[in-house]
Amino acid sequence: MTVVERREVALVDLLDRLLAGGVVITGDLTLRIADVDLVRIDLNALISSVNENVPAPWEEML
Amino acid sequence: MSGEAPKKAGAGRSRLDLEPDTVERDLIKLVLTVVELLRQLMERQAVRRFDTGDLSEDQEERIGLTLMLLDDRMAELRDRYGLRPEDLNLDLGPLGPLLPRE
């Protein structure tokens, strides 16, 4: 039997959207003390299992 | 593989416990994943040929037995290293998993 379930939001659904969706403020900017800059988030640093859309850090597996 | 279990807390177990040694365990996982890939490919080939009636009865028997033994042996190896079937997989990122998940 097919069941439609609307449950409390699963973490995976949340992370899928928050990490791979939404607007990305791009530009190779890192936080500098003196300036007005962005923190650069290296999503590749995440365990690759967090989001299949993020390329796996292949080198780290071998 | 040496018969001596590494000395650590809870080392009273007779089964070799590779838990703390992640590097070695990861290597084993990788090797077994590759073996599993080959096993699946061979099995798939064999089943296809069995299905199309491509094999003689004798071949079917021999190939079937070989595959069965291979499957048993893989299960043994997995058990020995405390790996579940789903542990033997590789995430190829955008390409998805190496082996089909089900």
Place this chain on the structure above:
Amino acid sequence: MSGLRYVYAVCRPFGTPLPRQLTGVGGVPPKQLVHHGLVAVVGQVPEEDFAEQPLRAHLEDLDWLGTTARAHQNVIDALTVVTSPLPLRLATVFRDDSGVRAMIEQREETFLRTLDRLDGRVEWGVKVYSESTETSGEPEASVDTGARPAPSPGKTGSGRDYLRQRRNQRKESEEKWERAEQFSRRLHESLSGYAEDTRIHAPQNAALSRAPGRNILNAAYLVPRAESEAFVELVDRTKDDAPGLRVELTGPWAAYSFSGEDA
């Protein structure tokens, strides 16, 4: 105000105030930074957690990530009630208010264009799962051959039996897969009729979601608010259409999957 600026979303000015007790990341209530006719919803966060180094480390910690994501979503949810926010990616952090203003100025046109497109719309997520087969009572195996056949003694014919068993399992598996695909395709088609836009995402990671079965469809639908009720009803009605399949609905979300510039 010291500390860094964590930006949740960009929106058009909205009349209705946010709930007074609303808090976001770090338990801090978000504030509105108005600039050039746009509103950035901003929370103050400590530098010791959100400067590049510590942030990078935190992002690899699933527990921290989970807590932060939920706090973040708390704010986006509250915004989605009163407006159609343009959500930013998690942990978009600026040095100070002028950094936020500079960012708004830089992207003003894009923001206005996207906000126009998303105005009055929400996102619904639909996933279809194929339930695991329990042919021999064993938990689902990772290989596509399903449960392992019971070990046979080495008598004549057992090799052929093995092949036969495997063949039957594969056939069953393939048929199941085909049915699941067909169902998903039809479902996606009918849901697309109600949606302005759709996105098909990669199947969700099973290790992380720990959802039973295999994810066949993972799609997002951009639906005008007025159509949402009908959309949800449509999904509900699919429940009797396919045995062995599970449909999961999540939403309403802010338009995460439709916020990109290429969207």
